[in-house]
Amino acid sequence: MASDKMTSRIALVRSSKESDRHYMARTEGGVARMKNLLVLVGLGCLLFALMKWGSSTLTGLGFALIGLVLLCVTFYRNKHTARPNVRSSVADALARQHTQSVQQLRLLGNVDAVCPNCNQRLEKKPSRKKKCPHCGQFMLVRTRPSDRQRVLVTEAQAEEIEEQWSIINGTHDAYLAEKERRAKERAYLAIRLGREPTQAEVRWSLLQQELDQYARERNSGAFRNAKLEMADILRREGKSMEALSLYLEVCYLDLNDLDDTRSITDKELLRELLPWNPNDATTQLAPAVIDEVLQLIEQTGISTDTLQDIFFQRASALRSLFRLRLSPTTAWRRIREALRSGEG
Numbered sequence: 605m606a607s608d609k610m611t612s613r614i615a616l617v618r619s620s621k622e623s624d625r626h627y628m629a630r631t632e633g634g635v636a637r638m639k640n641l642l643v644l645v646g647l648g649c650l651l652f653a654l655m656k657w658g659s660s661t662l663t664g665l666g667f668a669l670i671g672l673v674l675l676c677v678t679f680y681r682n683k684h685t686a687r688p689n690v691r692s693s694v695a696d697a698l699a700r701q702h703t704q705s706v707q708q709l710r711l712l713g714n715v716d717a718v719c720p721n722c723n724q725r726l727e728k729k730p731s732r733k734k735k736c737p738h739c740g741q742f743m744l745v746r747t748r749p750s751d752r753q754r755v756l757v758t759e760a761q762a763e764e765i766e767e768q769w770s771i772i773n774g775t776h777d778a779y780l781a782e783k784e785r786r787a788k789e790r791a792y793l794a795i796r797l798g799r800e801p802t803q804a805e806v807r808w809s810l811l812q813q814e815l816d817q818y819a820r821e822r823n824s825g826a827f828r829n830a831k832l833e834m835a836d837i838l839r840r841e842g843k844s845m846e847a848l849s850l851y852l853e854v855c856y857l858d859l860n861d862l863d864d865t866r867s868i869t870d871k872e873l874l875r876e877l878l879p880w881n882p883n884d885a886t887t888q889l890a891p892a893v894i895d896e897v898l899q900l901i902e903q904t905g906i907s908t909d910t911l912q913d914i915f916f917q918r919a920s921a922l923r924s925l926f927r928l929r930l931s932p933t934t935a936w937r938r939i940r941e942a943l944r945s946g947e948g
């Protein structure tokens with residue numbers, strides 16, 4: 605419902621913008637036609653004055669004067685005022701439109717410490733996602749684009765604010781495409797599972813499709829990011845062993861990503877990409893990922909041998925998929941170093 609309203613409101617903003625643009629175009633055309641008419645009338649007066657000169661000097665003089673004044677006025681306006689006027693009014697109209705479209709965005713959420721779900725007062729305004737002590741629903745914290753205030757919102761309002769930002773940032777089409785992709789996947793999963801899928805299930809399914817695509821495109825960077833997101837989902841769901849395997853894959857890809865920069869011969873570019881020492885494994889690997897691996901090792905109580913087995917199995921598959929240069933053996937040595945220094 606809310607998104608329908610939003611869409612129609614956007615359509616409204618769009619159509620008002622378009623009609624403004626048409627209006628501007630029409631006025632510009634009108635001004636040009638008016639000028640042509642004045643020039644023609646001016647020339648006509650001069651011609652008439654020339655014809656009348658013989659019979660009536662006074663009438664001739666009068667028409668000659670009118671003609672000259674008309675021509676002078678037209679040329680003067682053309683040179684000094686007409687163009688800049690049109691241009692600045694276009695700029696004004698555009699600026700006005702932008703302010704209008706920001707103002708037309710609905711003000712969402714609560715600036716004060718009030719739950720957006722049950723409207724009960726809170727002891728303190730939370731600074732991040734939190735459950736309301738009164739109704740038990742989640743309250744999210746967002747910055748709304750209309751006035752840049754930090755507000756407490758419901759999950760549905762958070763989504764609407766995301767859409768508002770995409771309008772402000774000019775990425776609304778991409779936002780809508782992604783939303784449609786999610787909706788289609790949700791509908792498909794609902795049929796397959798025979799129940800409404802969770803948000804994580806929808807995201808997981810989409811990530812799997814993206815993963816296939818990135819593998820086909822040999823895009824190891826995007827593949828790595830998708831794997832990391834999947835690892836985070838698994839960890840949140842308590843699937844520690846599976847999460848651990850994926851974090852190890854991310855580590856192997858990170859080490860190789862850096863290894864790829866060795867083909868770059870431009871020293872300046874290399875310095876920009878590698879502000880750190882390329883032989884130091886602890887800085888090549890993302891510290892947050894190493895932290896996750898360490899925590900999961902502790903949680904699962906996995907032995908080093910088993911961990912190594914999993915790593916080699918996963919790394920070998922990745923190596924042949926992306927034709928990675930760093931051998932799993934060298935990578936494993938570096939990961940072990942990073943894990944040891946992370947422990948200490």
Ligand SMILES: [Zn+2]
Pocket residue numbers: 719720721722723724736737738739740741
């Ligand atoms: Zn509440």
